[in-house]
Structure formats: C-alpha cells, structure tokens
Amino acid sequence: xxxxxxxxxxxxxxxxxxxxxxxxxxxxxxxxxxxxxxxxxxxxxxxxxxxxxxxxxxxxxxxxxxxxxxxxxxxxxxxxxxxxxxxxxxxxxxxxxxxxxxxxxxxxxxxxxxxxxxxxxxxxxxxxxxxxxxxxxxxxxxxxxxxxxxxxxxxxxxxxxxxxxxxxxxxxxxxxxxxxxxxxxxxxxxxxxxxxxxxxxxxxxxxxxxxxxxxxxxxxxxxxxxxxxxxxxxxxxxxxxxxxxxxxxxxxxxxxxxxxxxxxxxxxxxxxxxxxxxxxxxxxxxxxxxxxxxxxxxxxxxxxxxxxxxxxxxxxxxxxxxxxxxxxxxxxxxxxxxxxxxxxxxxxxxxxxxxxxxxxxxxxxxxxxxxxxxxxxxxxxxxxxxxxxxxxxxxxxxxxxxxxxxxxxxxxxxxxxxxxxxxxxxxxxxxxxxxxxxxxxxxxxxxxxxxxxxxxxxxxxxxxxxxxxxxxxxxx
Amino acid sequence: xxxxxxxxxxxxxxxxxxxxxxxxxxxxxxxxxxxxxxxxxxxxxxxxxxxxxxxxxxxxxxxxxxxxxxxxxxxxxxxxxxxxxxxxxxxxxxxxxxxxxxxxxxxxxxxxxxxxxxxxxxxxxxxxxxxxxxxxxxxxxxxxxxxxxxxxxxxxxxxxxxxxxxxxxxxxxxxxxxxxxxxxxxxxxxxxxxxxxxxxxxxxxxxxxxxxxxxxxxxxxxxxxxxxxxxxxxxxxxxxxxxxxxxxxxxxxxxxxxxxxxxxxxxxxxxxxxxxxxxxxxxxxxxxxxxxxxxxxxxxxxxxxxxxxxxxxxxxxxxxxxxxxxxxxxxxxxxxxxxxxxxxxxxxxxxxxxxxxxxxxxxxxxxxxxxxxxxxxxxxxxxxxxxxxxxxxxxxxxxxxxxxxxxxxxxxxxxxxxxxxxxxxxxxxxxxxxxxxxxxxxx
Numbered sequence: 001x002x003x004x005x006x007x008x009x010x011x012x013x014x015x016x017x018x019x020x021x022x023x024x025x026x027x028x029x030x031x032x033x034x035x036x037x038x039x040x041x042x043x044x045x046x047x048x049x050x051x052x053x054x055x056x057x058x059x060x061x062x063x064x065x066x067x068x069x070x071x072x073x074x075x076x077x078x079x080x081x082x083x084x085x086x087x088x089x090x091x092x093x094x095x096x097x098x099x100x101x102x103x104x105x106x107x108x109x110x111x112x113x114x115x116x117x118x119x120x121x122x123x124x125x126x127x128x129x130x131x132x133x134x135x136x137x138x139x140x141x142x143x144x145x146x147x148x149x150x151x152x153x154x155x156x157x158x159x160x161x162x163x164x165x166x167x168x169x170x171x172x173x174x175x176x177x178x179x180x181x182x183x184x185x186x187x188x189x190x191x192x193x194x195x196x197x198x199x200x201x202x203x204x205x206x207x208x209x210x211x212x213x214x215x216x217x218x219x220x221x222x223x224x225x226x227x228x229x230x231x232x233x234x235x236x237x238x239x240x241x242x243x244x245x246x247x248x249x250x251x252x253x254x255x256x257x258x259x260x261x262x263x264x265x266x267x268x269x270x271x272x273x274x275x276x277x278x279x280x281x282x283x284x285x286x287x288x289x290x291x292x293x294x295x296x297x298x299x300x301x302x303x304x305x306x307x308x309x310x311x312x313x314x315x316x317x318x319x320x321x322x323x324x325x326x327x328x329x330x331x332x333x334x335x336x337x338x339x340x341x342x343x344x345x346x347x348x349x350x351x352x353x354x355x356x357x358x359x360x361x362x363x364x365x366x367x368x369x370x371x372x373x374x375x376x377x378x379x380x381x382x383x384x385x386x387x388x389x390x391x392x393x394x395x396x397x398x399x400x401x402x403x404x405x406x407x408x409x410x411x412x413x414x415x416x417x418x419x420x421x422x423x424x425x426x427x428x429x430x431x432x433x434x435x436x437x438x439x440x441x442x443x444x445x446x447x448x449x450x451x452x453x454x455x456x457x458x459x460x461x462x463x464x465x466x467x468x469x470x471x472x473x474x475x476x
Numbered sequence: 477x478x479x480x481x482x483x484x485x486x487x488x489x490x491x492x493x494x495x496x497x498x499x500x501x502x503x504x505x506x507x508x509x510x511x512x513x514x515x516x517x518x519x520x521x522x523x524x525x526x527x528x529x530x531x532x533x534x535x536x537x538x539x540x541x542x543x544x545x546x547x548x549x550x551x552x553x554x555x556x557x558x559x560x561x562x563x564x565x566x567x568x569x570x571x572x573x574x575x576x577x578x579x580x581x582x583x584x585x586x587x588x589x590x591x592x593x594x595x596x597x598x599x600x601x602x603x604x605x606x607x608x609x610x611x612x613x614x615x616x617x618x619x620x621x622x623x624x625x626x627x628x629x630x631x632x633x634x635x636x637x638x639x640x641x642x643x644x645x646x647x648x649x650x651x652x653x654x655x656x657x658x659x660x661x662x663x664x665x666x667x668x669x670x671x672x673x674x675x676x677x678x679x680x681x682x683x684x685x686x687x688x689x690x691x692x693x694x695x696x697x698x699x700x701x702x703x704x705x706x707x708x709x710x711x712x713x714x715x716x717x718x719x720x721x722x723x724x725x726x727x728x729x730x731x732x733x734x735x736x737x738x739x740x741x742x743x744x745x746x747x748x749x750x751x752x753x754x755x756x757x758x759x760x761x762x763x764x765x766x767x768x769x770x771x772x773x774x775x776x777x778x779x780x781x782x783x784x785x786x787x788x789x790x791x792x793x794x795x796x797x798x799x800x801x802x803x804x805x806x807x808x809x810x811x812x813x814x815x816x817x818x819x820x821x822x823x824x825x826x827x828x829x830x831x832x833x834x835x836x837x838x839x840x841x842x843x844x845x846x847x848x849x850x851x852x853x854x855x856x857x858x859x860x861x862x863x864x865x866x867x868x869x870x871x872x873x874x875x876x877x878x879x880x881x882x883x884x885x886x887x888x889x890x891x892x893x894x895x896x897x898x899x900x901x902x903x904x905x906x907x908x909x910x911x912x913x914x915x916x917x918x919x
Contacts (some may be wrong), residue, residue, distance in 0.1 A: 215752040216846050217767065252755050293768030294792035298671045298704065312673070313749035332796070335752035337758070338770055341787070342889070400753055443808050446797065457804075475709040 008368035018145065022362065024026045053174075053415035054123060060147075060413055063119060065112040065137045068095040068251055069179060070151050071128030075099070077124070079405040087119045093230035095251050099427070111144050111231045112137045122146055123411050133238040137161035139476050141166045147174040147413040149406065152270035153262050154423065154430035158388055158454050159467030163476055165427025176409035176419035177426035179270045181373025183398035183405040187275045189390075190361075190370055190377045194279040196391040198379060199363025201325075204334045205276045209357035211264035214253040216336070217295040217305045217312040221246045228338070239474035256309040258441065262434055263310030264335035268372070269433040270426075272357045275374035276331055277429050279361075284451020285318040285331075285432060289438035293336065310320040312336045317438040343367050345380040371404060374375035438465050493711035496517060500600060510601075512632070518603075518857055521578045523593050526551040526707060529584030533559075533883070535850035536582065541581035543575045550686035551707050560739055563680035566688045568593050578602055580857050582850075588716045589694040591616035595919050597625045603857040605850065607634040608726035609718050610867065610874040615910030617878065618897055619919055632853035633870035634862035635726045639849040641729055644842045646824045650735045652838040654826070661732045661786040666809040667720035672712040672791070673751050673767035675759075678702045682850070695917035700910025712764045719765030719880055720790035724810065726870070729788070730758065730813050730858075733873050736784055738775045740894020741876055746771040746883035749791065760887050767791045773879040787902030800828045814898045882908045 026076070048275045056062060064075045079085050089109040090096035096397045100108050109115035110180045116122065127137045135155040138148045146353070148168070153419065154177045155161040179189055193203065224244040233245045238275050240259045248256075255261035257463040292310035292311035295304040313336025322328050334340055340350060343360055345367050351356060354371030361368040366384060379385040398408050399422055412419040415446040431451070442462040449456060456462040470476070490824055512518060512654040521543035522533050533541065533555065542785035545565040556564055565571035572578065578604035578705075583593045591611040596602045598620070610633045611617040624631045650658065680700035683689045690703045690866070696715045704713075711717035730739060748766035750758040760766070768791025775784040787793060798813050798820045813822045826835055845852050845864055858864040882899070883890055885908055891901040899905045913919070 068506070201877060210758075212752065213756045217749075271824060279577070289797065291789075291794040292664075292792050293766075295673060296668060296671045298479050311749075311792070312751075330796075334747075337748050337766075338768075338793070339747045341772055341785075342745065443792070444794065446803055448803070 014064070017131055018463075025395060026314060040231070044402075048413070053413065056411070056414045056416075058414070059084045060410060061086040061121045062124050062126060063089065063106075063115060063122045064288065064364050065089045065115070065318070066127060066129030066133075066151075067099040068092060069128060071126060072099050073368040074126045074128055074149060074151070074178065074406055077403075079409060081407050081410055083410060086122060086208065087115050090233040091232045092251065094228065095231075103126065111235055113256050115139065116140055116144060116146075124148065124174070124410075127151060129238075130236075130250075131156040131266060132240045132254075132259065135476055136239050136470075138164055138168060140158070142171050142173055143457075147409070149178065149409050151178040152426075153177075153227065153266045153433055154251045154270075154426055156262055157262075157465065157467055158431045158435050158438075161427050162454060165423040166430040168423045168427075173280070174407065174409060174412035174419060175423040175426075176412070176429065177421045178405070179274055179421050179422070180402045180405035181271050181275055182278075182421040182426075183400075183408050184373055184402040185397065186370055186377050187278060187374030188395045188397065190275040190368070190374050191395060192391050193368065193377065193379070193388075193394060194361065196365075198366065198388060199361060199368050200365030202329055203327050204330050204332075204364045205280065205359060205361040206334070206362070207269070207272050207276060207357065207359040208334035208339045208353065209268035209272055210337070210355060211268050211335055211357075212256060212310070212312070214256050215248075216256040216263065216309045217293060217308050218248075218256070218329045220308050221248055223235060237471070239399075239470035241471060258307060258309065258437075262437055263314075263440070265310070265314070265316060265333060265436050265440070267436055268335070268357060269333060271373050272359060272432065273433060274429070275377075276359055276361070277395070277432070280320070280329055280331075281323050281326060282320050282329075282331070282432065283323075283428050284320075285435070285449050286321050286451075287319045287369075287446050287448050287452055288316060288439040289446040290436065290443050290460065291317045292440055292443055303374050310437070311438060312324065313338050314440055316439055318432070318436065319362045322389060339438070343369070343380060347381055349350055397402055435466075438462050441465055446448055477742060511857065514855070514858045514860070516858070518579045518854060519577045519696075520580045520582060521545065521571060521575060521585070522582045523571070524557045524583060524589075524607075525738050527584060528634065529582060530555050532582050532607075532850055534847045536854065538851075539854060542578055543571050545571045547688040547692045548684075548686060548706065555820070561791060567691055570598065572596055572600060572602075573884030580604065580630070580854075586640060586710045586716050587718045587722060588696045588710075589692075590614040591620055591919055592677075592695050592913075592917060595623055598627050598629055601627055601629060603630040603853070604635055605632045605634060605853050608870075608874070609633075609877055610726075610870055611724045611878070612716075612718060612722075613908075613910045614875050614878045614882070615897065617874040619869050621867040622872075624867045627731055630853060630856035630902055631867040631870075632851070632856070632864060633692060633726065633867065633871075633874070634864045635730050635865050635870065637847035638730055638734070638865040638870075639725050639845040639847075639852050641844065642824050644840070644844065646731055646821070647735045647823075647842060648838045648840065649821060649826075650814065650816075654819060654835070654838075655821055656818030657782050658736055658816045659782050660814060660815040661736070661784060661813075662789070663725075663728045663732065663786065663812040664789035664794050664807070664810065665720055665724035666792065667724050667726055667790055668712055668765070668767070670709045670712050672719065672765045673749065673761055674704075674712065674764045675751055675875065676751070676760070677763060678704050678919060686757060691738075691915070695913035696911075697914060714762070714885065717765075718878060719769075719884070721769070721771060721788060721877060721880045721884070722764075725788065725880065726874060728810055728812060729877055730865075732784075732814070733876065734784055734869075735814070736775070736781070737778055738784065738786075738876065739778055740872065741773040741786075741879060741892055742774075742776045742783075743752070743774045743889060743891045744771060744879045744883040745889035746887065748884055748887070757765065760885070764882060765863060765881070768793050769880075769884050771883055773876070773880065797829050798822055802828055805829075874910065915919065 087107040125141040128151040227245040292314035316333040318331045356372035411420040448458045519542040523545040532542040581597040582605040584607040683701040748769040771788040773786040853863040
C-alpha cells in the first residue's frame with residue numbers, strides 16, 4: 001500500500017495497468033536480460049493475434065482450460081457478459097461433454113499446448129484445471145501475451161506462484177485469481193472497519209474451514225483400474241510424477257493428494273484467509289508451524305497417508321512480522337472439523353462464521369467475525385456492532401461484487417483497472433497459503449520462513465516442497 | 477440428586493428411586509476382609525491380566541496372589557505360566573463366588589467392564605485397584621465412587637503418575653504462586669496409537685476357542701467377535717473403550733486437576749476430525765472415536781481462584797507453542813502447558829528454560845510416596861492412609877475426563893451440572909452419561 005497526498009492509504013492494486021509506463025518493447029529488452037529460467041516472447045513477436053488490450057467495445061476471445069468444474073461457471077459468466085468463447089480444453093472428454101455441447105462454436109481440445117498454438121485469436125485464458133497444472137498452463141498463456149484468469153489457489157507451489165506473478169507483471173497481461181470473494185462487499189467492509197480501528201490493533205486471528213469434504217489421510221490405492229475412455233491420463237498428470245490412473249484422483253478428489261492438490265488449506269484459505277491477508281496487510285510469514293491428525297493403520301501399527309495426502313484435520317499457525325503501525329500477528333488455521341475456541345463475546349447459540357468457515361479477528365479493543373469470503377462481517381457481540389459508527393466506504397467497489405469477479409477481469413483485459421485479485425496481490429497471497437503445506441508436510445516444528453527468498457531457513461529438508469521437480473518434458 | 481453427605485438410608489432411597497437401583501452392603505456387614513494388619517499378607521485376585529494387569533501383578537508379588545481371571549486364556553497364557561499354582565478363571569463372577577479368601581481385587585480389563593467388576597468386588601467388601609480410566613461412563617464413575625465410600629474399602633485408580641515426584645513438584649510450584657493465577661491450560665497426547673475414525677464394524681470372525689467372547693463383551697451391547705476389538709484395539713471403539721482422552725486424560729489432565737484443585741467442569745465442547753463418507757459428505761464417527769480431537773473444558777472458580785479454560789488435544793494435534801519457548805524446542809508427544817498471570821510452566825518447568833536456572837524449587841510440603849502406586853494401595857488395604865488416587869479423587873477426575881467424550885460424540889457444547897450429574901442444555905445427551913446394560917448385567 002502507498003499513501004496519497006492526503007496521507008490516506010491508497011490501494012495500489014487498483015491502479016490501471018496502463019499507469020505502468022514501460023512499453024512492450026522495453027519490456028522485451030528487460031525480459032531478455034532477466035536471469036529467469038524461462039524465456040519470454042511476447043505474443044506479437046510470435047505472430048499470434050496479439051491481444052494487447054482490446055477496447056471495451058470489442059469482444060474478447062476467451063479459451064478455457066479445465067471445464068468440468070469451476071471452469072464451467074467461469075466460462076458461462078464470461079459468455080453471459082457477451083465475450084466470445086473460442087476454444088475449450090479438457091483432458092476428460094466425457095466429464096467435459098456437457099460443457100463442450102454448450103459451446104458448439106468453440107474449438108475443442110484435450111491438450112492446452114496444442115490449443116494455444118493452433119487457435120491464434122485467443123485474447124484471454126481461463127485456467128481451472130487441478131492445482132498441479134495451473135502454473136504450466138497459465139505460464140504458457142502469459143508468455144504468449146494472453147490475459148489469464150486462474151482458479152484458486154493460483155498454483156500448487158510457492159515457486160510457481162512467484163514465477164507466475166513475475167511473468168504476468170513483465171508481460172503486462174491482465175490477471176485474476178478465482179477467489180471471487182475478493183470482489184465482494186464483505187471483505188471491503190472488513191478492511192475499512194479494521195483500518196478504522198474498530199477493534200484496535202490485531203495480534204491474533206483464527207480462521208477455519210469445514211473442508212476437506214473428500215477423503216484425506218489415506219494411502220495410495222493399490223488397484224489400477226483401466227483409464228476410462230475419453231480421459232488422457234498422461235495429460236491429466238501433466239508436470240506431476242506419473243502414477244497409474246485411479247478414480248480417487250479424478251475427477252474430484254485430487255485436492256487430497258500432495259502431488260496434485262493443496263488440501264483443505266489450498267482449497268479454502270484463498271477465500272477464507274483473504275480478508276485477513278488484505279485487512280491486516282499481510283505478505284510473507286516469518287514462521288509457520290503445523291500439527292495434524294494422524295491415522296493409524298488397521299493392519300499394522302503404522303501411520304496412514306503420510307506425505308501422500310494431506311491429513312483429515314490440521315492446525316497451521318502462521319506468524320507475520322509487524323507491518324507499519326500494525327503489530328506482529330499470529331494467524332491460526334483449522335480444518336477438517338476443527339475450529340478455534342468460541343469467543344466469549346459470541347451470543348449463546350450463535351453460529352461461528354458460516355457453513356464453509358470463517359475468521360475471528362482478536363483486537364485489543366474487541367473482536368470481529370466473518371464467514372467464508374469475508375461475508376457477513378460483524379463486530380461481536382452484536383450490540384457492539386449496533387453501536388459502531390461505520391466509517392465511509394473508501395475502497396472502490398467492484399460492480400456486482402462477488403458475482404462480478406470474472407467481469408472485473410474482463411474489464412482489466414480491455415484496459416480497465418487491474419482486476420481486484422490480480423497476481424500482484426494473489427501471487428504473494430497464494431505463496432503464503434501454500435507454504436502452510438510445507439509445515440503440514442514437516443509437522444510439529446516451527447519452520448522459519450524467508451519469504452523473499454522462498455526458503456525455510458532452519459530446516460533444509462522442508463524446502464523440498466518449495467519447488468519440486470517437474471516430470472521430464474514439462475517446464476514452467 | 478446425589479449428595480456426598482447423604483445418609484446411608486437416604487442414599488439407598490435416592491438410588492432406588494433415581495439413577496438406577498444398586499445395592500451396597502458395606503464390608504463390615506458382610507464380615508468381609510477388613511483391613512489386614514501390615515504384618516499380614518493380602519490375598520489379591522486379578523481380573524484382566526494380558527495387558528497392564530500384568531505390570532500391576534508384578535508389583536504385587538509381595539502379597540499372596542490367590543486368583544487370576546481372564547476371558548482370553550491364550551492372551552493370558554504367559555502370565556498364567558508365571559503363576560502355575562494360582563487358581564485360574566474366565567469369569568470374574570465365578571471367581572468372586574468361589575475364592576472366598578480374596579481381600580482385594582486388581583481390575584485391568586477393557587474400560588467397558590471396569591465398573592461391573594469393581595462394583596461386584598466393592599459390594600463384597602473387597603478393596604479395589606482399577607485401571608484408568610476408572611470407568612467407561614460418567615455415571616459409572618459416580619456410582620463406583622459412592623459405593624466405595626459407602627463400603628469403606630481401599631481404592632486406587634491406576635494412574636501411577638499420581639504417586640510420582642513430578643506431579644508433586646508441579647503442585648508445589650503452582651501453589652507457591654510462581655506463575656500467578658492460572659486461567660489457561662493446554663494438555664495433549666499423541667494417542668491414539670491404535671486405529672480410530674473407522675466407519676463400519678468389520679465382518680464376523682470365528683471366535684477363538686480360548687476366548688470367552690460373551691464375557692469379554694460383558695455389559696456392552698453384544699456383537700460378533702473380530703480381532704479389531706480384542707486384544708488392545710478396543711480403545712478406539714465407543715462401545716468398549718474411551719479413546720485417546722480416556723486412555724491418557726487420566727494421566728495427563730491429572731496434573732492440572734490436582735495442581736489447580738479442579739472440580740466438575742461447567743462446560744465442555746469438542747471439535748474432531750470428521751470422517752469422509754463420500755465426496756461432500758462427512759460425519760461424526762458413531763462406531764469409533766475420531767482420529768483427532770480438541771476438547772475445551774471450562775472449570776469454575778474455586779476458593780478464590782479464577783475459572784480455568786483447559787484445552788485437550790489428541791491424535792497428533794497440539795497447542796500453540798507457549799510464549800518464550802526457545803525456538804529450537806518443540807512440544808513433546810504428551811504434555812501440559814500452564815499459562816499463569818506471571819509465567820508459564822511446560823512439562824513441569826518454567827518457560828523459558830533460563831527462568832528455571834535461578835529458580836529454587838519450593839519446599840516439599842506434599843508427602844512423597846516412596847513405594848510403587850500398587851504398594852501405596854496395598855498399604856491402604858492394610859489400614860494405612862487412603863491411597864493417593866483413591867476414588868474420592870480419581871472418581872471426579874474420571875467424570876471430568878469422560879465428559880469430554882460426550883462432547884466428542886455429540887459434537888456439541890455441553891453445560892454440566894456436576895452435583896446433579898446432569899447435562900443441562902441438551903437433555904437428550906444425558907443418555908450418553910451411562911447406558912442400558914445388556915440383559916443379565918447390572919451395576
């Protein structure tokens with residue numbers, strides 16, 4: 001955050017992309033000298049139909065990669081907004097059949113690489129594949145100068161989030177992570193009230209989710225059923241280590257598996273911790289520590305699922321350094337049925353958060369609570385809420401709130417202000433969320449974290465998960 | 477409903493019209509064993525000898541071992557061989573009927589049969605040593621405590637740490653005020669080390685000939701035999717065991733319970749790892765305890781001391797590191813953190829360790845037990861002082877511990893009226909305080 005001439009904090013994330021005065025030519029020069037492990041060639045050099053920024057009057061040509069789940073609703077919202085859906089890609093023909101049928105004019109692909117190479121008029125790409133293929137798909141699109149909307153968590157690993165954020169910045173493409181709550185009213189109220197000092201300085205926040213709603217804490221299945229017709233398993237695996245197909249991975253429960261997903265934390269913290277990350281102006285934690293449920297094998301006495309899946313339930317404890325006038329803060333995450341202690345201020349019988357989860361902020365002068373996505377923000381008890389004189393709404397609102405998250409990105413693709421959860425925000429946020437998984441994979445000890453350098457400083461082995469190697473033939 | 481000062485006549489009336497009908501006949505009425513002089517040897521019988529009972533047995537060999545009982549003669553075979561001349565039984569009821577010379581009984585069966593066996597012994601005026609947790613249910617703990625008081629027998633729960641030096645030093649430290657008033661306690665264990673969070677009962681398996689399965693099931697609802705229950709793994713199954721909390725709470729919460737002089741909690745709530753049924757569907761475990769739980773107790777003010785929030789973690793979960801803990805130190809597999817107004821104690825030491833260096837331990841005002849926990853009870857059986865973890869102490873401790881299991885099983889916050897043995901806010905959960913015994917079994 002920077003301050004404007006009145007000393008008021010200004011949300012730099014809303015600054016228009018165009019404010020950045022680097023020309024595409026200059027950018028190319030910088031990219032060429034950058035010591036990055038990847039080469040950036042702007043789309044116009046490649047001879048693609050360089051997207052640039054279309055004027056609002058023109059339609060975007062959008063392609064979606066991964067259409068069987070969230071990608072379906074993301075695509076529909078873009079279509080409803082009047083944009084062209086020019087290509088759809090999914091590795092599972094059957095699972096995607098209904099969505100393919102909805103867009104008979106869109107070209108159909110199973111390999112996103114082929115799609116991006118063949119369909120030259122794509123301006124923007126939605127990536128809604130399993131977590132482990134977000135980065136490779138989004139990076140290829142960014143390198144071709146295409147705008148990207150990527151489902152949360154932005155990436156599976158800390159390193160991927162960093163690289164994607166850097167690439168998007170260098171390429172000046174419009175970006176958005178699919179944490180739609182970030183476009184909502186609730187998170188803005190949380191920010192405004194906390195910045196107004198409604199509960200004083202905050203040294204502690206507790207967040208939780210009801211996820212996982214799929215099995216975790218399990219071992220790799222031993223059976224190897226045949227790959228269903230229409231599924232390209234090799235492409236589904238993508239950059240992850242190869243393993244035999246099993247329905248426990250696809251279509252739904254890949255989130256549980258360390259090689260593919262990010263567990264309950266990765267699934268929901270990008271929504272639930274979002275108000276904490278924004279309102280408390282967090283970036284990288286200085287330490288993280290996790291403990292988790294262990295499952296004992298019925299046959300032997302060993303523990304089940306260790307490092308294969310995330311646990312059934314976990315507690316992740318982050319510590320963030322002081323930021324400006326804000327003191328050091330501890331943020332504690334609970335999942336799998338676990339919840340923080342019920343605040344004494346909460347009226348008997350009143351639900352903590354909502355069905356999906358929530359956050360409790362503990363300030364020196366009071367407590368605040370919200371549900372998932374920052375929804376229903378309240379000071380507690382309710383009589384404190386009633387007595388609270390709300391500050392003016394200083395943060396810009398997104399048209400249609402959470403429902404306008406895709407449109408917010410579309411506007412950015414057409415030269416509007418950067419989208420609400422563009423990678424300059426959601427990249428570091430994702431790094432912080434998924435680095436919690438480093439702690440879950442190395443539980444019961446405090447890992448000290450050097451965020452800038454993406455490194456656990458007191459436990460070399462824990463760094464294994466910062467950037468695990470890709471399968472041969474896959475690069476970022 | 478139940479008052480400690482109640483008269484015997486009044487008590488009988490209350491019991492008959494109230495919770496359940498059970499009859500207590502004090503030992504002196506029966507002309508039972510009484511308190512033998514220290515010079516004489518006790519005649520001790522053991523029920524459940526395959527596990528912890530074996531260790532208890534070895535600690536009692538200075539006395540006469542007069543009878544051994546186990547429902548599984550194969551599992552008990554090794555122990556039987558150690559005592560070839562001692563009479564062997566499969567059914568404790570037969571043992572108590574036949575072996576008239578028994579003065580005292582050590583009970584180390586699975587949790588669900590502690591109460592019926594101990595009660596039978598107490599009613600016959602015999603002293604009892606019962607493994608922890610004292611009972612399977614809250615109601616059983618209350619009844620056993622009252623029965624032992626009525627019968628004036630010597631009692632001990634098998635939480636042997638209660639005889640140790642550590643818990644005494646801890647009490648003396650806290651009572652000295654070194655960390656001020658304590659309002660927050662965190663206790664944890666790495667248990668379960670056996671499977672929990674299992675959805676379904678396994679298929680039937682042929683009962684081994686050496687096992688009396690019907691007696692193993694005892695007062696619990698019957699079900700077909702399977703090795704997932706016996707031996708050892710019964711702890712995870714709600715009908716038989718008491719989970720991680722029951723297994724370890726009586727050791728670990730013992731520290732806070734004594735040092736903070738806790739009484740009945742006023743409320744308990746729990747959150748547990750939920751079992752995945754299928755995608756988007758999860759459930760509270762109904763057959764077994766969950767893999768991991770957090771249980772939050774609130775204890776009321778006592779003697780001018782502030783109310784205490786005690787949080788229990790199991791199954792791999794742990795509390796946050798206490799302020800000031802050296803960053804290279806981690807929390808152990810089991811432990812307790814006391815957070816006082818003026819300081820913190822973890823694992824019986826001030827935190828950080830630098831505070832411990834110059835700290836002079838308070839004088840040892842609590843009498844030390846220089847014998848084994850079992851011998852401490854044997855001395856009580858012979859007319860010595862009450863054993864350190866006699867039921868007047870360990871009964872209420874067990875009640876508090878087991879209330880946590882009701883919170884785990886309901887997934888709800890329960891408000892507790894300790895004196896009246898009643899959950900006040902969720903009437904239907906009172907069913908979990910005890911259970912209807914299988915036909916032919918009574919307390």
